[in-house]
Each structure stands twice: as C-alpha cells, then as structure tokens.
Amino acid sequence: MTLLIFVTIGIIQQRRLFAVVILAGAYSFLMASVMLVLDAVDVALTEASVGAGISTVVLLATLHLTKTIEIHSLRPTAIPLLLSIVVGMLIVWGTLGLPPFGTADSPIHAHVAPRYLSQSIAETGVPNVVTAVLADYRGFDTLGEVTVIFTAGIGVMLLLRGLRRRDEGRSGAEQ
Template sequence: MMIAVVALARVRNLFAVIVLFGLYSFLTATVMVALDAVDVAMTEAAVGAGISTVLLLAALRLCHSEEEKPVHKPWLPLAVTIGTGLVLVYGTWDLPPFSDPEAPIHTHVAPRYLEDGPRETGVPNVVTAVLASYRGFDTLGETTVVFTAAIGVIALLGRRRHVRRGKQ
C-alpha cells in the first residue's frame, strides 16, 4: 500500500493515477478481509475499486491526460497533511489493543446488539439490523455520497461541447 501511495504522489499521468487509486482501494479491501470485516471489504471493492474507478475514468475523458506542474511547492498542504496524520496517530494511543476481548465494544456494545437487536428492530439478522437500523443514517449518507458523485460525473459528461462542423 505504501508503494502505491508513493507512486500516486509522484506520477503525473492521470490514467496511471486512476489505476493506482483502484489498486490502493483493492489492497485496502484485502486488508479488511484479513481483519475479518468481509462486509466492509466487499463495499470497498465495489465502491472504491469499482464504481469510483469507472467514474474517474469517465471524468478523465473531459480533461488532459497529464497533470499540470504546480506553480509553487505544496509545502503548506504537506504540513497540514502531516499534522493531521500525527493528530490521528495520537488519537489512537488510548484505544485498546486489537482483538482485546475486554475492549468496551466486546463487553457493552456487541452483547446489547445481539440480545436486544431482534426485539428492537424486528429484524432477525443482526448484521442487517445494525446496518439498516442502528446505522441507518450512516448507510443513507454513504449512499447519498455515491449517488451525488454519479450525478456529478453525469453532469460533467453532459456539458461536453459539441464542435460544429467547419467551425473550430
């Protein structure tokens, strides 16, 4: 994944960037499978490596295939990115170790979903109950983002200028 990120930062050909982005998304999906989050992996593979790649390729048809060289060095965005990354890493220091059976999610949240989920939601499948009921607004938000991106690409493709014959 780090090789893909470094390549993404160095490549100027936008087609190669889209392919590397799809590769990175696919690698993220394989990490999710290794973490036993198959539902998240399938979503990442479908949306990240699939739909997003197709939408980006469609948008690429509207622009040049080479990214323009920046006028100045991007030191401020780099500093903001590094600062944000450090804050995020700092925020993980208080988290319990991975797969700790005594973590709050395993002692409080999961048992509540397993015991009360079918009664509260009326859905016998716990995963469906969590995604559709407890996290319903989150799922709606994700769907809205993908729908909005698709509409944006369709709008961009619809704005293509048709050159009349004989006129430049």
C-alpha cells in the same frame, strides 16, 4: 498494509493520471483485502465493488473528458509537507490513548454491540448482523445515505446534461 503504503507513494510520485487512476484501483483492492483480514467481510465486498469498481470507472470517464497529464507545479511543497507532518503528529498523539489492537474488553465492544450480536437473530431473523443493523436498527441512517446518493446523482446529471447541450449548441454554431 506495507503494499498500501508503496501504492500511495506511487500515487504521489506519478504524474500520468492514467497510472494514478489504475494505482487507485489497486489501492482499493488492497484495502478490501485488509478489511477481509480484519473480519469486516461486508465492508470488504463493498470496497471491492464500489471503491475499486465504480470509482475507477468514474475516474476513467473523467480522464476521457479532460486531460491525462499533470503539469509540474511551481508552488512550494515545503509548507504542505510541514502541515501534513504536524497533523500526522497530532493524530499519533491522539491514537496513543487507544486500547490495544484486537482485545475483547476495549470500550468499543461494551456498548450496544453485544446486544446486537445476542438479540438480532431473535428480533430480525437475519444471521448477518451487519445487514440486520444496517436495515433494521439503523434504517434511518440508510435512508439518509440514500438521500445523499440521490442528491449527488441529481447534481452529476445537472452538471453533465448542461455539458451535452452546450456541445450541441457549439457544433450547431460551427455548422
């Protein structure tokens, strides 16, 4: 967790975007390790492959197509800093009511989770409860997720296909 904080400070300070992207990848791997410690193995795997892998590749591709140096902005940083701190205080105030970390009797463990844990073997036959819930109990959520990814993919393809066509048009005009 402390390493995460340091990496984040590095991302804020660093102006070379290449370094920012690499730090973001390191951040994702650290986040995956933290998830692993918190017993969320599926989430850790996804974060390591998707967050640290695909995100970094996509960010690097963007840097390849654009610029890699961030200019020094002239706008004041006091107002955003103040706003962030105020929001942070509000969130801290909100988390004061949370139950203590790691206890088994907090409200989150009292609703449907015990049912998932006790019945999923009989109902789905899958030992990994996360998979059982994802694919069986909450299949519609996953359908919605796939819809979102599909839409995003179409959007990216449309935006970038236009880019290639305009490039060809420009080089054709130069010739």
